[in-house]
Amino acid sequence: MSTASTRTPAAVRTYDAYSAPLWKRVLLTRETAVIALTVAVIIYSIANVPNFDGPLTLKFLLQDIAPILLIALPMTLIIITGEIDLSVASIMGLSSVLLGVLHENGMSVPAAALLALLAGLVCGALNGFLIAYVGLPSLAVTIGTLALFRGIAVGLLGTKAVTDFTEKWSDLATGTIGESRIPLVIIPFAVLAVFFVVLLHFSTFGRGVYDIGLNDEAAHFTGVNVARTKFILFVLSGVVSAFAGIYFTLRFGSARGDNATGYELQVIAAVLLGGVSIFGGRGRLHGVLAGVVLIGVISSALRLESVTVNVTNIIVGLLLVASVILPSVLGWAGSRLPRKASAAPPGPRPNKDAASAGV
Amino acid sequence: MSQTDVDRPDSDPGAGHDSQEVSVSEALLVEPSRLSPTRRALTTVLRSRELSIFLVLVAVVVLATSKNESFLFSADGWRNFLLNPSILLLLAVGQGVVIITRNVDLSVGSVMALTAYLTGRLFLEQPGLPVVVVLVACLLVGALLGLVNGALVAYGGVPALVITLGTLYIYRGIMLTWAGSDRINAGDLPREFLQLGTRTVMTIPVLTIIAFVVLAVVGYYLHTARGGRELYAIGSDPDAAVLYGLPVRRRILAAFVLSGALAGLAGALYTARYGTVSSNVGLGIELQAVAAAVIGGIAIFGGSGTVWGAAIGAFLLVTINRALPSLGIEDFWQRAVVGALILGAIVLDRVLAVRQARRLAESRDHS
Numbered sequence: 034m035s036t037a038s039t040r041t042p043a044a045v046r047t048y049d050a051y052s053a054p055l056w057k058r059v060l061l062t063r064e065t066a067v068i069a070l071t072v073a074v075i076i077y078s079i080a081n082v083p084n085f086d087g088p089l090t091l092k093f094l095l096q097d098i099a100p101i102l103l104i105a106l107p108m109t110l111i112i113i114t115g116e117i118d119l120s121v122a123s124i125m126g127l128s129s130v131l132l133g134v135l136h137e138n139g140m141s142v143p144a145a146a147l148l149a150l151l152a153g154l155v156c157g158a159l160n161g162f163l164i165a166y167v168g169l170p171s172l173a174v175t176i177g178t179l180a181l182f183r184g185i186a187v188g189l190l191g192t193k194a195v196t197d198f199t200e201k202w203s204d205l206a207t208g209t210i211g212e213s214r215i216p217l218v219i220i221p222f223a224v225l226a227v228f229f230v231v232l233l234h235f236s237t238f239g240r241g242v243y244d245i246g247l248n249d250e251a252a253h254f255t256g257v258n259v260a261r262t263k264f265i266l267f268v269l270s271g272v273v274s275a276f277a278g279i280y281f282t283l284r285f286g287s288a289r290g291d292n293a294t295g296y297e298l299q300v301i302a303a304v305l306l307g308g309v310s311i312f313g314g315r316g317r318l319h320g321v322l323a324g325v326v327l328i329g330v331i332s333s334a335l336r337l338e339s340v341t342v343n344v345t346n347i348i349v350g351l352l353l354v355a356s357v358i359l360p361s362v363l364g365w366a367g368s369r370l371p372r373k374a375s376a377a378p379p380g381p382r383p384n385k386d387a388a389s390a391g392v
Numbered sequence: 393m394s395q396t397d398v399d400r401p402d403s404d405p406g407a408g409h410d411s412q413e414v415s416v417s418e419a420l421l422v423e424p425s426r427l428s429p430t431r432r433a434l435t436t437v438l439r440s441r442e443l444s445i446f447l448v449l450v451a452v453v454v455l456a457t458s459k460n461e462s463f464l465f466s467a468d469g470w471r472n473f474l475l476n477p478s479i480l481l482l483l484a485v486g487q488g489v490v491i492i493t494r495n496v497d498l499s500v501g502s503v504m505a506l507t508a509y510l511t512g513r514l515f516l517e518q519p520g521l522p523v524v525v526v527l528v529a530c531l532l533v534g535a536l537l538g539l540v541n542g543a544l545v546a547y548g549g550v551p552a553l554v555i556t557l558g559t560l561y562i563y564r565g566i567m568l569t570w571a572g573s574d575r576i577n578a579g580d581l582p583r584e585f586l587q588l589g590t591r592t593v594m595t596i597p598v599l600t601i602i603a604f605v606v607l608a609v610v611g612y613y614l615h616t617a618r619g620g621r622e623l624y625a626i627g628s629d630p631d632a633a634v635l636y637g638l639p640v641r642r643r644i645l646a647a648f649v650l651s652g653a654l655a656g657l658a659g660a661l662y663t664a665r666y667g668t669v670s671s672n673v674g675l676g677i678e679l680q681a682v683a684a685a686v687i688g689g690i691a692i693f694g695g696s697g698t699v700w701g702a703a704i705g706a707f708l709l710v711t712i713n714r715a716l717p718s719l720g721i722e723d724f725w726q727r728a729v730v731g732a733l734i735l736g737a738i739v740l741d742r743v744l745a746v747r748q749a750r751r752l753a754e755s756r757d758h759s
Binding site (some may be wrong): 117119163167168169170172173174176177178179180181182183184185187188191192290294295298301302305311312341342343344345346347348349350351352353354357358361362 | 496498544548549550551553554555557558559560561562563564565566568569675676679682683686692693722724725726727728729730731732733734735738739742
């Protein structure tokens with residue numbers, strides 16, 4: 034490949050990525066690595082973990098990761114723009130409580146769910162307004178709204194729990210598609226996934242999302258409406274989180290103020306594991322979805338091996354750290370090897386970021 | 393990105409100003425040496441963020457005390473007022489130093505849990521161990537865990553948010569695996585250690601004194617020492633700090649070690665204070681520590697703020713929690729109030745920053 038770049042220097046593009054042949058560009062990516070790892074873990078689990086291929090494993094696995102799958106979709110787009118949303122789990126909690134409170138006061142489940150979705154939209158709009166139009170840092174804003182939304186949820190319901198949901202609706206949340214083992218919640222997820230894939234990878238809006246993440250001033254000058262894009266993303270995140278909260282409530286049949294506490298870190302861990310750069314501008318949805326599935330499969334397999342959830346936490350943490358450290362280490366190693374130095378482009382963002390390693 | 397567009401004033405309302413008789417605020421902003429030292433110090437304090445947060449704290453305490461005398465004027469009330477915030481205060485000081493360098497440390501809650509359990513474990517296995525040895529051990533373990541964070545962030549060239557999110561899981565997982573279903577109960581701990589959590593010297597609890605000493609040392613260091621000032625320089629522009637020849641990596645490493653060490657100390661003090669260690673020690677406290685720092689005026693993108701502010705922020709968060717029931721609000725709403733406070737604090741920061749930038753630009757145009 035070094036011959037290709039020296040033969041016609043004038044016509045060669047300067048981006049490292051384009052100096053590699055197509056198959057390399059497709060196969061040697063973070064996303065492929067995550068997917069390969071996921072497949073490897075699944076194959077290993079089927080072969081070695083008793084009951085992993087049992088009838089209930091897939092159903093519970095998918096039901097467990099469904100909220101994270103759902104929220105990871107908008108979260109990916111938000112992180113690609115270089116922002117972050119820590120308030121998603123609190124929005125889940127708030128929509129769960131609203132569903133419970135409204136249902137308790139005699140509203141039907143669909144009407145209550147609609148209002149809960151609306152509340153999610155308002156929460157997302159508040160985040161989006163403060164971040165996109167007032168220009169506040171998203172990390173600080175969403176730490177604030179994390180406390181605010183959770184506080185409203187806990188304030189509304191206290192330590193009570195609303196559990197009297199009609200069976201029809203709980204069955205909907207726990208049921209499967211026909212006779213298969215795939216839970217019903219995968220249908221809305223699939224619809225949303227298609228929507229977000231089209232939005233991010235096949236629309237001008239999506240190109241704008243990447244533009245903003247790489248350089249928001251340049252994006253502004255190329256005609257991307259930076260503020261509106263960010264605002265829309267936070268609104269989407271609010272609505273999807275509220276939907277995940279409704280699913281969570283109906284699945285466990287209980288609306289509590291502290292539902293889904295700590296989910297925000299799980300979602301972010303999955304998204305980052307899936308190859309999205311926290312600096313923005315890099316990442317694809319298929320990698321993220323593989324990341325979510327990877328975490329789900331690992332915890333499911335370990336649970337079947339009756340390893341405690343603590344070990345799962347350690348593994349997820351190690352994976353997360355390794356996934357961000359590896360490119361730097363490889364880049365550093367590559368630059369140390371003189372023979373490979375010309376061939377291997379250094380990993381994305383090598384040492385120069387030590388200083389700007391920010392939040 | 394929006395910082396740049398406020399540098400250019402669109403209008404010039406104060407054009408009639410003579411540069412000789414500028415207002416005090418403008419002098420402080422543009423040329424502080426024009427004011428006399430006492431006046432400068434006085435204006436700085438009067439205009440500081442720390443003072444306004446402190447006034448909010450005073451207002452909360454006065455309100456709560458007027459409703460319920462014993463909020464402050466009872467032996468218990470006074471002790472709780474000082475004692476409850478001291479653990480969060482330690483974490484907020486460490487977190488503040490890290491945020492000043494434009495990083496963040498999310499793993500403090502897990503570090504705290506790990507050393508809280510370590511404390512109990514040490515006393516279980518070596519009953520005669522002196523208290524000081526245990527405190528030092530926790531400090532060292534915390535520092536070691538912080539060193540891991542710092543080394544990965546400073547030398548790995550990866551964002552602190554991701555690394556410390558990862559170590560949050562890892563450290564908590566290690567603690568839970570190690571502890572299993574064990575719990576540390578007050579009965580397992582020697583009496584003198586538990587007394588550390590409740591003893592007072594001249595009505596001031598020992599834990600609070602420890603926290604204040606740490607605060608004073610760190611605050612003084614940040615304010616006067618070369619290393620401390622370099623932390624601000626790194627936070628306000630990391631690239632410029634590298635070009636200027638500052639030891640960026642070493643300083644960032646030191647900030648994380650400090651944050652880890654303080655979290656380690658906080659874990660030991662937690663055990664002394666509450667006597668029991670269960671699996672959910674310090675769960676979610678990292679966000680409270682960030683919140684305390686942000687409320688106290690430390691900008692989330694580094695380079696400004698003081699640990700004094702972070703300490704007052706920690707006091708405010710904990711005190712509001714205790715004051716709400718006396719004010720007739722169910723304490724379930726505490727988190728909502730905290731959230732509103734954080735949002736208010738960052739909106740205020742933004743407004744002040746815009747105003748200051750405009751003033752600077754105006755005075756530049758005058759001269």
